[in-house]
Amino acid sequence: MSRTSDILLTAAAPAIWGSTYIVTTELLPAGYPLTVAMLRALPTGLLLLLLVRQLPRGIWWPRTFLLGALNFSFFWAMLFVSAYRLPGGVAATVGAIQPLMVLGLSRVVMGTAVRPLSVLAGLAGIGGVALLVMTPAASLDPIGIAAGLAGAISMAFGTVLSRHWEPPVPPLTFTAWQLAAGGLLLVPVALFFEPPLPVPTAQNLVGFVYLGLIGAALTYILWFRGLSRLGPAAISPLGFLSPLVAVVLGWALLRQDLSPLQIAGMAVVLGSVWLSQWAQSEPADRPGIAASGP
Template sequence: MTRPIDTLLTALAPAIWGSTFLVTTEYLPDGYPVTVSLLRALPAGLLLLLLVRKLPPRDWLGRLFILGGLNYTLFWIALFIGAYRLPGGVAATIGSVQPLMVIFLASLLLGHRIAPLAVLAALSGLGGVALLLLGPEARLDPVGIAASLTSAAAMASGTVLSRKWQPPVSMLTFTAWQLTAGGLLLIPAALILEPPLPALTAENILGLAYLGLIGAALTCFLWLRGISRMEPSAVSALAFLSPVTATLLGWAILDQSLTPLQLTGVLIILASVWFSQHLASRPSTPKTQTVKGITT
């Protein structure tokens, strides 16, 4: 059974992630998404490594690079490609299939039972995101759609595998390992895909510090902590809070409009998140297996 404090702490991660759009557009140079992702992940991971002072054992390196590659390298690169090729509302709506992917991956990899009500809650959240973000300018681009689906699949796979592969170390150490691995994999991607970063201003450095310390180190620790303590479907449903935060911050700080249809979407998302947590709080049973006439 999930404790309320675990839900609240885990929910802080996507809520903070929703603020990264504002920070990125207002404080960082435009056109360097992969380099910014690198500067967001690697310094945070190295800082946490200095704090925990524990390197991963050799037999864990493969798993860590898979997790770091899924959760940070592939996810962030595909996310930015989708954002560039599609209107933000379309990209975010496609990316919101991630909770559905987690439900089915958790069944496949962890043996969790697929709950029809959990699927319904995920579909409701997806519909709420569509109401919140889709507009008449929505257009479809095959490459953008493929990238957005890839980012959702990467995060879903990383979420489930982070639950499946739990090393015998503290969650802060696990976070340091994953961030560092993902950051290292971003180095060649940044060198190949983007030109050198221009000289940074004080605002740029402030924005990068926020993205690294708060938007990466803190949030990734909270997210992985939640994965280790909560049902994967409940954790992934909290990701719906990210577009809600981004929209509300845009309305409050950037004077962006908020229509009645968007407000309806916010309410649907919040109801979906609440329902997902309610389902996860009930005692769960694994899939039943019959062996020689005995149900286990």
């Protein structure tokens, strides 16, 4: 499969993640971020484990639980706290710093060259997301912002370590391990910090099934596959597609207006994604894109 096909397939994951905000606010019970995160991860992880019938061995037990915490437990908990306390667009803007974090961590952990155009693309992506989703009426809840930043840091570490450690199994098995581990870690936390979840409605069940099977299992299989083939610096900027899709869904399904600035933001986001992929596909020593460091 060509690099372009790998990029397009991987990009489907953050595009689907863009629906998380609307599903959370429209289909799920409000006020249960930890329980929602646990129910998104654990049932799906156990189901995938039944399919793959393979458990971690040796050093991969602690690594799986650490990655499960970074990529799922802590990240999703912070994501839902942010989604509940902030407008979806503001939450997305806060999380848009993640690609720049991945660039820095890839350099520190893996010695990956930092390409100036990749940094420029990351900054442009943050600006594009801000144009896309920030409005004068957007509320800036401090706890929501802190949760969004913490989630971005967690996912950045998880993305880099997932590639650095090179899992010895296919993406499906790797996803199953992490989802199950992440869900198990969330069980005591959700039980301790949140009241029991009310009996779910049919609407709630649809939301949980969608977030588990489509928003978790399918997307993370695609994400970890892309991570193994393209690397953290290439796939992380694809995350900018998530807020773009969130805004488009708000316009299409909730009849939210699109301003000229938002349309401009869409163009900037798409341009930043293209620029990031072009920068990563070029040799590090090409003039104008010299790698930093030795």
